[in-house]
Amino acid sequence: MTAKVRVAVVGASGRMGRTLIEAAKQHEMIYLGAAVERKGSTLIGVDAGELAGVGTMNVAITDSLDIASEHFDVLIDFTSPESSLVHLEWCSKNNKAIVIGTTGFNHAQKEMINAFAEQTPVVFAPNMSVGVNLTLKLLELTAKVMGDYTDIEITEGHHRFKKDAPSGTALKMGEVIADTLGRDLEECAVYGREGMTGERDRNTIGFSTIRAGDIVGDHTVMFADIGERVEITHKATSRMTFANGAMRAAYWLSDQDSGLYDMQQVLGLN
Numbered sequence: 503m504t505a506k507v508r509v510a511v512v513g514a515s516g517r518m519g520r521t522l523i524e525a526a527k528q529h530e531m532i533y534l535g536a537a538v539e540r541k542g543s544t545l546i547g548v549d550a551g552e553l554a555g556v557g558t559m560n561v562a563i564t565d566s567l568d569i570a571s572e573h574f575d576v577l578i579d580f581t582s583p584e585s586s587l588v589h590l591e592w593c594s595k596n597n598k599a600i601v602i603g604t605t606g607f608n609h610a611q612k613e614m615i616n617a618f619a620e621q622t623p624v625v626f627a628p629n630m631s632v633g634v635n636l637t638l639k640l641l642e643l644t645a646k647v648m649g650d651y652t653d654i655e656i657t658e659g660h661h662r663f664k665k666d667a668p669s670g671t672a673l674k675m676g677e678v679i680a681d682t683l684g685r686d687l688e689e690c691a692v693y694g695r696e697g698m699t700g701e702r703d704r705n706t707i708g709f710s711t712i713r714a715g716d717i718v719g720d721h722t723v724m725f726a727d728i729g730e731r732v733e734i735t736h737k738a739t740s741r742m743t744f745a746n747g748a749m750r751a752a753y754w755l756s757d758q759d760s761g762l763y764d765m766q767q768v769l770g771l772n
């Protein structure tokens with residue numbers, strides 16, 4: 503029988519951190535070897551399973567990857583862009599693979615991820631759910647058929663605590679559509695409109711953002727013509743869909759060489 507893959511969750515007390523601990527407990531091929539929090543956190547020493555509300559897992563939360571190092575092979579990181587880069591650098595120096603779910607990276611930070619991935623196995627994806635990754639394929643097909651003559655608008659909604667906008671998923675959807683149509687998203691994206699905007703430029707891809715209550719993650723892409731429109735929607739109703747995807751990514755990544763991978767590769771969708 504194949505051995506379980508040992509993972510560590512960093513940012514253990516976050517919304518995703520706690521869900522990842524729960525998902526690790528449920529996944530039969532994953533073993534939670536460590537859970538890591540910020541230095542100075544009052545949670546150091548607390549059992550990770552107790553923190554996640556799933557019962558004792560005999561994994562005490564630590565504040566040091568160096569101390570946790572001997573207990574895991576793949577780090578799972580849903581934190582912030584700055585801290586994910588620190589963790590990625592640590593993984594590259596310590597021969598660990600890393601699954602990064604964090605969003606909100608700027609261009610220069612993405613370049614750094616690319617560079618570190620030359621010596622580290624990395625899965626980097628703004629959305630780890632199967633549904634969203636299937637949706638990316640549907641968007642590619644729809645863009646091929648209708649993209650050149652329709653108005654393309656991407657709307658996303660998330661909970662009030664989310665720090666980045668538009669969501670990483672919305673931007674990825676925009677990138678997939680722009681790539682399919684031979685456009686550069688940096689040139690054709692329009693982020694919100696106000697005042698006398700003039701008529702719509704057909705070549706633009708519009709983004710709208712909603713932040714409200716406890717919305718887990720809603721994304722809709724509209725391809726609108728005169729007389730008809732296609733709308734493709736994905737709604738996440740539980741963070742467990744992202745966490746299960748991250749477990750799948752960690753298991754898959756444990757067997758890969760250094761390189762930058764996405765969820766399409768993990769799921770065999772490309």
Ligand SMILES: NC(=O)C1=CN([C@@H]2O[C@H](COP(=O)(O)OP(=O)(O)OC[C@H]3O[C@@H](n4cnc5c(N)ncnc54)[C@H](OP(=O)(O)O)[C@@H]3O)[C@@H](O)[C@H]2O)C=CC1
Pocket residue numbers: 512513514515516517518519538539540541580581582585602603604605606627628629630631670744
């Ligand atoms: N790819 C995907 O499928 C998904 C991606 N995400 C992304 O994941 C990220 C986290 O989301 P969410 O869980 O809602 O956010 P939270 O704010 O709830 O959690 C982030 C956690 O990371 C911790 N953290 C930040 N910096 C450090 C650090 N230097 N060292 C250790 N821990 C640190 C935070 O600690 P503290 O509170 O002390 O700052 C917090 O516990 C976001 O970028 C979000 O967009 C979310 C869902 C799905």
Ligand SMILES: O=C(O)C1=N[C@H](C(=O)O)C[C@H](O)C1
Pocket residue numbers: 605628629660664668669670671672718719720
């Ligand atoms: O912050 C979140 O919650 C989410 N972030 C991701 C994103 O920015 O796309 C994925 C998911 O929609 C939830």
